[in-house]
Amino acid sequence: MQYAALGTSGLMVSRVAFGNSLTHGNQIDDGAARSCVHAALNAGITTFDTADAYAQGRAEELLGTFLAGQRRSDLVLCTKVGRSPRPGANEGRLSRKHIRDSAEASLRRLGTDYIDLYQAHRWDGQTPLEETVSAFADLVHSGKALYIGVSEWTAPQIRAAAALARELRFPLVSNQAQYSLLWRVIEGEVMPACTEAGVGQMVWSPLAGGVLTGKYRPGQGLPEGSRAAGAEGGAKSLNRWNYLDEAVLTAVHALVPLAKEAGLTPARLALAWVLRNPAVSCAVTGASRPDQLRDTLLALEVDLDDGLVDRVEAALAGVAVTDAAMAGRAPAPRQPCPAVRRERQTA
CATH class of the missing domain: 3.20.20.100 (NADP-dependent oxidoreductase domain)
Structure with a gap:
């Protein structure tokens, strides 16, 4: 640690x-x-x-x-x-x-x-x-x-x-504050204000509720036992931030080969990206299984190459939220991807 x-x-x-x-x-x-x-x-x-x-x-x-x-x-x-x-x-x-x-x-x-x-x-x-x-x-x-x-x-x-x-x-x-590859709104104003005041960032949802692990795929149903598949509060939280939107899932899926190329899982890549920001003192993450937590913590050993970071950020450029005015707010709701909607309708 x-x-x-x-x-x-x-x-x-x-x-x-x-x-x-x-x-x-x-x-x-x-x-x-x-x-x-x-x-x-x-x-x-x-x-x-x-x-x-x-x-x-x-x-x-x-x-x-x-x-x-x-x-x-x-x-x-x-x-x-x-x-x-x-x-x-x-x-x-x-x-x-x-x-x-x-x-x-x-x-x-x-x-x-x-x-x-x-x-x-x-x-x-x-x-x-x-x-x-x-x-x-x-x-x-x-x-x-x-x-x-x-x-x-x-x-x-x-x-x-x-x-x-x-x-x-x-x-x-x-x-x-929430901070991840998909939710970057604190970079513009909140982080500079905090640095000026000596306030550290203790960020939550660095894996965007599990979406950045790559387990939710566009055009496919929800993985059995996943947060969005029926656990109380989980699906509601993911939909609140539009993380199950089809464009988001498609963009996140493009990270899988980038992570593999670097010898990483998508989860380790996403957490390592958060922790490399000098304004972040710590990242808050949860787990439903001990092995899940142990795997995620391997991100502490990762030193991301600047070139890889540029490619990762470019892959998510169309879906990552960066508007500083969104600090402390949730985005306007959108519909989750069609496969997710169909699964819920038949549940």
Whole structure:
């Protein structure tokens, strides 16, 4: 495993973090989930990412259970606040009340006394930023959270939050945004703003929900047991980003021979491309099987040739989303490829 500082902070994170957004308490059974967490630990992963919104809190509970008995100082536990699916007028906000209540609940579910990295899960336009940042400052100064980050915020929002954090004597250290060969919107404005503020990128979906592994092929049905084939939440997530669009699948399929030429799997190629960006401190990836995780981690050993990178980016030039205005947003929905539509209609 390789490790890097998160932004300009002193916090060291594993270059690959284990995330459980769609797996724990949802896609896979608890035994498989435990095996994946133990495989991550055995591979040297120290950084684990979850959120109070994942599986309505069960993802946090399971992660806390699976990590019980590990030396706490060896772990970097990351969770989020602000997208709670629970009913209530104060739920799903970044108000002082919700941040305090959610932090206490996350601590109980994770079975720990402190959260290493507590992240604002999307922007809350209904709460003054000063209130949100000061509530985070209280958590840091009380020792219940050590570092603060944000997720899917725009460049102006990050600059404003980082300035307020400095005034309140704590650093904003991370931005967790989607980033992959297919979704590059943070390159234009968000990454430069973060670099200026000393904020590191902790990116999610580096394999575009598994699409960049090459397992979804144009004109063919969905692979049995895949995320899009019926696991709750998986197909919805892939369609949200248009990753099952026929043009996308066709372009991604063109990466298979390029990866083979370099002696790589498409998954290793895609993750290595993300990690070569100096603004990226770590990439968050999940797994439904231990062998899947071990195979993906081989990307850490890959040093991509500039010529190969140019060819890969050119192959996806027509489908990769690069518009900086899309930061923190989802694209307009399109129809998945015909084979996928037919399969769903007959299911």
